[in-house]
Amino acid sequence: MLAMLSEAWMAMWANRLRTILTMLGMVIGVGAVILMLAVGQGAQQKVQASIAAMGSNLFIILSGSTTSGGMRMGGGAAPTLTAEDAQSIGELPLVAAVAPSSPGVAQLVYGSSNWSTQVIGTTPSYLTVRNWALAAGMPFTDSDVRSATRVALIGRTVAENLFGDEDPVDRTIRIKNSPYVVLGVLAAKGQSLDGRDQDDTVLVPVTTAQRKLFGSQFAGTVRFIMTQAESAEVMPQVERSITELLRQRHRIRAGADNDFTIRNLTAMANTAADTAKVMSLMLGSIASISLLVGGIGIMNIMLVSVTERTREIGIRMAIGARGQDILLQFLLEAIIISVIGCLIGVLLGVGGAYAVSVITGMTAVVTVSSIITAFAVAAGVGIFFGWYPARKASRLRPIDALRFQ
Amino acid sequence: MTDEVIKINKLSKEYITDAGTVPVLHEVSLSVKPGEFVAIMGPSGSGKSTFMNILGCLDVASNGQYLLNGRDVNQQSSDELALLRNQVIGFVFQGFNLLPRANLEDNVALPLIYRGLTRAERIMQARVMLEKVGLGKYHHSRPNQISGGQQQRVAIARALVNHPKLLLADEPTGNLDTHTSQEIMQLFSELNNRDGITIVLITHEHDIAAYAHRLVRLADGRVIYDGPVAGDPLVHAAHTGAEV
Numbered sequence: 001m002l003a004m005l006s007e008a009w010m011a012m013w014a015n016r017l018r019t020i021l022t023m024l025g026m027v028i029g030v031g032a033v034i035l036m037l038a039v040g041q042g043a044q045q046k047v048q049a050s051i052a053a054m055g056s057n058l059f060i061i062l063s064g065s066t067t068s069g070g071m072r073m074g075g076g077a078a079p080t081l082t083a084e085d086a087q088s089i090g091e092l093p094l095v096a097a098v099a100p101s102s103p104g105v106a107q108l109v110y111g112s113s114n115w116s117t118q119v120i121g122t123t124p125s126y127l128t129v130r131n132w133a134l135a136a137g138m139p140f141t142d143s144d145v146r147s148a149t150r151v152a153l154i155g156r157t158v159a160e161n162l163f164g165d166e167d168p169v170d171r172t173i174r175i176k177n178s179p180y181v182v183l184g185v186l187a188a189k190g191q192s193l194d195g196r197d198q199d200d201t202v203l204v205p206v207t208t209a210q211r212k213l214f215g216s217q218f219a220g221t222v223r224f225i226m227t228q229a230e231s232a233e234v235m236p237q238v239e240r241s242i243t244e245l246l247r248q249r250h251r252i253r254a255g256a257d258n259d260f261t262i263r264n265l266t267a268m269a270n271t272a273a274d275t276a277k278v279m280s281l282m283l284g285s286i287a288s289i290s291l292l293v294g295g296i297g298i299m300n301i302m303l304v305s306v307t308e309r310t311r312e313i314g315i316r317m318a319i320g321a322r323g324q325d326i327l328l329q330f331l332l333e334a335i336i337i338s339v340i341g342c343l344i345g346v347l348l349g350v351g352g353a354y355a356v357s358v359i360t361g362m363t364a365v366v367t368v369s370s371i372i373t374a375f376a377v378a379a380g381v382g383i384f385f386g387w388y389p390a391r392k393a394s395r396l397r398p399i400d401a402l403r404f405q
Numbered sequence: 406m407t408d409e410v411i412k413i414n415k416l417s418k419e420y421i422t423d424a425g426t427v428p429v430l431h432e433v434s435l436s437v438k439p440g441e442f443v444a445i446m447g448p449s450g451s452g453k454s455t456f457m458n459i460l461g462c463l464d465v466a467s468n469g470q471y472l473l474n475g476r477d478v479n480q481q482s483s484d485e486l487a488l489l490r491n492q493v494i495g496f497v498f499q500g501f502n503l504l505p506r507a508n509l510e511d512n513v514a515l516p517l518i519y520r521g522l523t524r525a526e527r528i529m530q531a532r533v534m535l536e537k538v539g540l541g542k543y544h545h546s547r548p549n550q551i552s553g554g555q556q557q558r559v560a561i562a563r564a565l566v567n568h569p570k571l572l573l574a575d576e577p578t579g580n581l582d583t584h585t586s587q588e589i590m591q592l593f594s595e596l597n598n599r600d601g602i603t604i605v606l607i608t609h610e611h612d613i614a615a616y617a618h619r620l621v622r623l624a625d626g627r628v629i630y631d632g633p634v635a636g637d638p639l640v641h642a643a644h645t646g647a648e649v
Contacts, residue, residue, distance in 0.1 A: 003518040003527075014506045315502045318463055319516040319563065320491020322484045398490075399464040402502075 004325070008332040011309070019337060022301045026341025026382075027348060029291030030374045034349025036287040037370040039356060040280020042363035047276045051269040053189045053198065055131040057096070057232050058265040059239065061089075061225040061246070079221035080259045083206055085249060086123075086225045092241050094234045099126035100206050100222040104214040108202065109174040110162040117158055119175060119202045121209020121222075129228045137169040137184025140205055148207035152180040156188040156199035176213060180204065235264060288377075294341070295381035302334050302389035313393055314401030327394035334386020335379065342378035346371055409472070410571050410603045411437040411460065416469030418455055418626075429455045431626040432469065439570065442597045443605045444614035444634065447623035453607050456623065457575045460605060461496050462486045474570060491519050495564030497574040497606075501556040503548040503563075509535060510544040513562045520567065534562035538592060554585035561592060565602075572596065574606035578613055590616040 012019040063080040086100035102121040107114060120126070124139050140151045152173065159168050168182045189198040204213065206222065229238040239262055246260055306313070313326055350371075353364035418430040429452045437443055447453045458464040459471065462478060471478040474493050481489065490496070503512045514531035522530070535544050538558040540551075548556050557577060564572055574593070578586035594616050596602045608614050620637050622630035630637055 003524065006524075007518070010506065311502075312504060315504065316515070316519075317487065318461070318490060318496050318498075318502070320487050320519045320567070322487040322519065324484075325487075325519055397464075399458050402463065402498075 004328050004332055005336075008329055008336055011305075011329075012333055012336065015305070018301060022297055023337050023341040023344070025294030025297035026291075026338050026378060027294075027345040029287070029294035029381075030342045030345025030378050031348035031352060032287035032290045033284065033374045033377070034346060034366060034370055035352040035356070035364070036283035037280065037374075038349070038353035038364040038366045039362065040276070040283045041365040041367055041370065042353075042357070044273065044276040044280055045365050046363050047269070047273045049190075050192060051266070051273065052131060054192065054265060054269060055129050055226070055228060056266060057229040057235060058129065059227040059229070059235070059242065060263045060265055061227060061242065062261045062263065063221070063223065063259070079223075080250060081222050081225055082220045083210075083222055084220070085246060086222065088245060088249065089225060089227055089242055090125075092238070092245060094230050094238050094241075096228040096230045097125045097128040098228070099123050099129045099226045101126065101224050101226060102206055102209045102214070102222040104209065106176050106202075106213065108158065108162060109177075110168075110171065113162045113164075115158060115161040117155075117200050117202055119152075119204060119209065119213065121204050121206040121213065123206055126203060126226065129226045132189065133187040134184045135187045136167070137182070140183055140203075145205040145207050148205060148211050150178060150180045150208060150212065151183050151205065153184045153186055153203040154182055155186045155201040157197055158200060158202055159185050175202070175204070178212065232266065235266065239264065291374075291377060291381060295338075295385040298334055298337055298382060299385035299389060301337075302330060302386055303392070305333070306330065306389045306393040309393075310396065310401050310404040313396055314398055314404065317396070317398035318402060323394040325394075326396075327390045330390035330393050331383065331386050334390065335382045338378050338382025338386075342375050345378070346374065349374070408439065408475075409436050410439050410441075410474055411435065411605070412470075412472040414470040416459065416466045416471060418452070418459060418464075418467050429626055430459075430466070433623075433626070433628055435621065435628065435631070437571075437603060437605060439603050440597070440601045441603055441619060442594070442617045443619045443621060444617035445605065445607045445621045445623060446609060446611075446614055448609070450625075451623040452626040453623050454575060457573060457605075457607050461494055461573045462490050463496075487519070491516055492567055493570055495561075495567070495569040495572045497557070497560050497564050497572065497577045499576040499579040501548070501553070501560045501580070503556055503559060505548055508545050508547055509540065509551075509559050512548065512559055513566055515563060516567050530566055531562070534566045535559070537565070538562045552585070553581050554588060557581060557585075557589055558592065561589075561596075565596070570603060572602050572604045574604065576607050576609070578608065578610070586610075586613060 061081065083100045086098050089095060090098035099122050103118055105116060106119045107116050123145050124141055127139055134153070135156070139153060144151055152175065154168060162168070162173060163171070168185055171182050172179045173182055174180070186199065186203070192198050210220065227238070227242065229235045242262060243258065247258065250259055252259065316326060350366050353366045356362060357364045413433060413435045415432040415434055416430060417428070417432055419426050419428045433456065445453050445456065455464065459466050462473070465479065473489060478486070478489070504515065510528055510531045513534050514527035517527040517530060532541070532544055535541055538561055540555060540558055540562070543551060543555070548559065578589055581589060590613055593604055593606065597604050606617065614620055615634055617634055620630065620632065620634045621628060622637065
């Protein structure tokens with residue numbers, strides 16, 4: 001076996017340029033597969049990270065449109081949802097967490113720095129719903145919500161802009177000229193699916209926002225309510241029960257329109273994830289074609305090589321090589337070409353993926369499984385396309401092979 | 406008798422071509438005992454090359470029986486034939502048939518690969534053989550760097566490396582000048598006398614055949630003479646320098 005390997009190697013060395021060109025087909029094929037899979041995987045991971053950042057199994061309930069004098073207003077125009085609605089949704093079965101949310105924009109000041117950002121009035125369960133951790137400090141509590149204290153959690157971007165290198169925890173900032181104690185800093189979340197900076201935000205107790213910060217003209221209302229179902233399977237069921245509950249609470253007659261809108265964020269996110277998956281699959285299959293072409297190149301060259309070396313095969317047979325010895329020699333050549341081509345292709349693909357992520361800023365993720373797959377496929381292609389020429393060589397009759405000129 | 410190296414009984418060979426069946430060998434019978442040195446002669450088209458290829462298990466007969474070393478060649482599988490070619494027969498060709506890109510040592514060691522020896526063992530035995538044919542210093546040269554006579558010596562070393570019982574040579578001096586031919590034939594004689602290797606060679610030159618002890622003359626696919634070299638009037642004439 002070892003001897004056969006060195007025989008195969010010698011033959012390949014004798015035809016260096018041809019060997020290298022054949023290998024190139026393999027290199028490009030494998031490199032393309034790995035690179036394309038990496039780009040696809042990167043897109044998929046980015047979408048998945050965004051979904052995870054958004055929170056899982058999520059509904060967002062918006063106060064609905066109203067019709068006044070035949071003119072229909074957009075969603076959220078009528079402030080129909082209240083913190084109490086949120087509380088009763090939280091008592092429904094299969095609901096994991098609920099966070100009412102009342103956002104607004106306000107100017108923040110700390111020392112000589114100031115920064116304008118989105119301030120969201122909400123409850124501590126917002127962190128659960130959004131799957132959001134704290135990088136430093138403590139979250140505010142339900143008792144902060146009850147007594148509408150002036151406390152805040154600030155996002156990473158806000159912390160950087162107001163405090164620079166300073167530790168913001170327990171400092172006092174001014175929001176719309178009122179002092180708020182920074183209880184904690186939210187962990188960085190990065191961009192959302194639509195490209196907004198999710199870290200450019202401040203969280204305050206919902207009651208504080210309603211009563212002290214934005215002074216809503218309809219006391220106790222919130223802009224939207226985020227609701228997390230216990231699992232993806234129960235989401236339709238939860239959606240129905242929320243609808244039923246809110247219609248009851250808002251005393252909507254049968255047949256009348258809802259005064260709220262329920263959006264299933266997870267379904268939207270899943271669509272995005274599916275799109276990414278399809279793209280990844282498509283890139284992968286296009287790259288696979290080049291791998292196939294590389295394989296056919298191997299077969300082509302091996303066929304030429306068998307014809308060209310018919311006399312050598314005859315000599316080998318005349319001095320005692322069996323059919324299987326000849327088969328093994330040519331098969332090994334094909335396998336060596338594809339395996340070495342594959343190794344170089346892997347290096348190139350990984351390097352290419354790195355280059356792509358550095359140059360374009362796209363995430364390209366090379367997974368071990370994609371390397372293993374590419375390797376297995378390349379070896380398989382080598383064996384598959386090397387088999388036929390090798391078998392052809394091994395079936396020559398010694399006398400015919402020897403007489404071949 | 407099973408101690409004969411070659412025992413051929415009424416062996417025929419015909420080729421099937423588009424023009425019909427062409428008979429090449431017609432009921433040839435021949436026995437060769439161990440230690441014999443047999444020359445086969447005959448004009449072109451007499452079937453001597455075909456006969457040699459059948460003897461060397463490179464081709465198969467159409468009819469008749471061929472016992473090589475007591476084994477019926479017609480009953481062997483292709484793997485078993487490969488084994489016979491590897492272990493029982495050493496074959497020397499007119500055109501040397503060395504692998505051009507391998508050095509002499511590797512060329513001589515080639516048959517040993519198919520016996521599964523390690524590289525160290527192969528190289529060692531190959532060097533011993535190269536030494537024996539007088540090319541000990543050249544083991545790292547390539548075939549195109551040495552003369553034709555030297556190449557044929559390498560081919561003989563390769564044929565002998567597995568210590569075969571039977572050495573077959575198909576016009577081994579056909580591509581060599583007279584002087585080199587004599588040297589090669591002296592080597593054959595030596596191998597036959599000293600080592601007792603059975604040799605069957607084809608030639609169309611009388612002075613080459615004169616090195617053998619026994620002559621088989623073929624014409625039109627039949628044996629027309631089988632006896633001592635000295636008994637053949639043509640060879641005898643050549644040996645004494647007389648015109649025939």
